[in-house]
Amino acid sequence: MFGKNAFKSLAVFIFCFFKIMSSASAQTPKDATPAPDVFIHTGFENASPLNWEADSAGRIIISLVYDHERFSQNRANNHWHFKVEAPVGKEVTLILQNFDNIWNNIHASPISKQSPIVLSTDGKTWESRPTEYIEGNRMQIKLKMPAASVFIASIEPYRISDLDKLLARIKNHKLVTITPIGKTAEGRSLEIIKIGNEKAPKRIFLRGRAHAFEAGGNWTLEGLIDRLLKDDAEMKLYLKRYCVYILPMTNKDGVARGKTRFNANGYDLNRKWDKAADSLIAPENYYLEKWLTKMGASGKKPDLGIDVHNDAGGNLHISRPDGDITAYRANMAKLDSLLRKYTWYTEGSTKPGFRNPGTLGEGFMERFGIEALVYELNYEWVEGLKKAPLAADWLSLGSKLPEVFYHYFEE
Ligand SMILES: [Zn+2]
Known part of the structure; x- marks a missing residue:
């Protein structure tokens, strides 16, 4: 249909077209995307994966990247941790999006009008700030830059390096034994911290x-550990009654990433506890189960x-497996009242109809015969303190737990 000349003309036309277009664009830099004077930095430990861009009004749109579960449609965005870099004094508007989470196969947004953020200029001292809930299930944060960079996070961060510092601080204490029990999917070590005498009656x-x-939870456990290791008259008395075993950070891979x-x-480490964990897909649970079995075999079952x-409710999630749980429920009522008496906890237990099968609480009871809860x-929001919580509040809660456990195990 086309002759040789027609092809030749077409080739010349295409060549000239691109030549003209490329020289035109080189001459009109005004069409280029202007460089924003804000940068969202995520190149540091525990920073969250995200995409971001400045819109035509100069607002920074931050699209969080969902964390997906294997074998289900569940997906979650509840962790954000990034650094805003911009000139001091600049008014910055950040809009966070992708909060269309799916939890237990139900659509569930993790944000509301009450959702706060935490903010820090040095990554060490944090304060809480309210946010605005805006249309499109998005969170708006308005900020006047108090420094050239500001860290923003959903919860005051506790990183693997924070745990490593704790382990280094306590490892030579006479009351402490740290035992490696296995490795995470990506090969990070899992350790159990034992505090006290394993011959104690409880x-x-x-x-x-478990959730990254x-x-x-990490801040609370650190508060508990530090209080137990004060080794004063009170703790000496308490540790005659019970020995404490702690797996402080289960999902280290999720925390790292x-x-x-x-x-x-993509495995939920607080699900599927009704069956033995797969050593390849869920090594974090597999090694814990192995440790529990060993403890049971040597007569040291917890x-x-x-x-x-962490969630936005603050309740004790009572396990409700099939069978008679009368004695367990009485113990949970006792735990609830002791927490109210000795700590700032006021949130209460889940209602009798609530059941969340496959949690560690239910699995411990059904498969290992250990009374357990989440x-x-x-x-x-901490109702007992009338404030959004910071690490110091959880450290303080943890420091009161030795007393709670002492009375819990009172005959
Ligand atoms: Zn959780």
């Missing part, structure tokens, strides 16, 4: 940070297990 096990964003919830393989979490610390 044993308590606590797990922290829930730093409040700034993820929200799941382990490196008397109580607490999985420490303790959710409210990361948005």
Whole structure:
């Protein structure tokens, strides 16, 4: 259909067209995207994965990247941790989006009109700030830059380096034994911290940070550990009654990568506790189960297990497996009242109809015969303190737990 000349003319035309277009664009730099004087920095430990851009009004639109679960449609964004770099005094508007989470196969937004953020200019001293909930299920943060860079996070961060500092500080204490029990999916070490005498009549096990964003649990456990190691007359008395075992940071891979919830393989470490964990997909649970089995075989089965979490409710999640749980429920009522008496906890237990199968609490009871629960610390608002919580509040809660456990195990 086309002759040789027609092809030749077409080739010349295309060549000239691109020549003209490229020289035109080189001559009109005004069409180029202007460089913003704001930079969102995520190149540091525990920073969250995100995309960002400045819109035509100069607002910074931050699109968080969902953390996805394997074998379900569940997805979560509840961790944000980034650094804003901009000139001092500049008014910066940040809009965070992608909060269309799916939890237990139900659409659930993690943000509300009450959602605060935490902010720090040095990454060490943090303060809480309210945010605005705007249309499109988005969070707006308005900020006048108090320094050339400001860290912003959902919860006061507790990083692997924070845990490493704690471990280095306590490892030679005469009451402490740190035992490696296995490795995470990405090969990070999992350790159990034992505090006290394993021959004490009672044993308590606590797990922290199954979900990567829930730093409040780590702060609480650090408060508990530091108080126990004061080794004063009170603690000497308490540790005659019980020995404490702590797996402080379960989902280290998620913490390292700034993820929200799941382990490196997209596994929810507070689900599927009704069955034995797969050593490849959920090594974090597999090694804990192995340790529990060993403890049971040597007559040292824990008397109580607490999985420490964060949510926007702050309740004790009572386990409700099938069978008679009368004695357990009486113990949980006792724990609830002791927490009210000795700490700032006021949030209460989940209502009798509430059941969340597959949690560590239920799995411990059904498969290991250990009374257990999930303790959710409210990361948005502490009613007992009438404030949004910071690390100091959780450290203080943790420091009161030795007394709670002492009375819990009173005959
Ligand atoms: Zn959780």
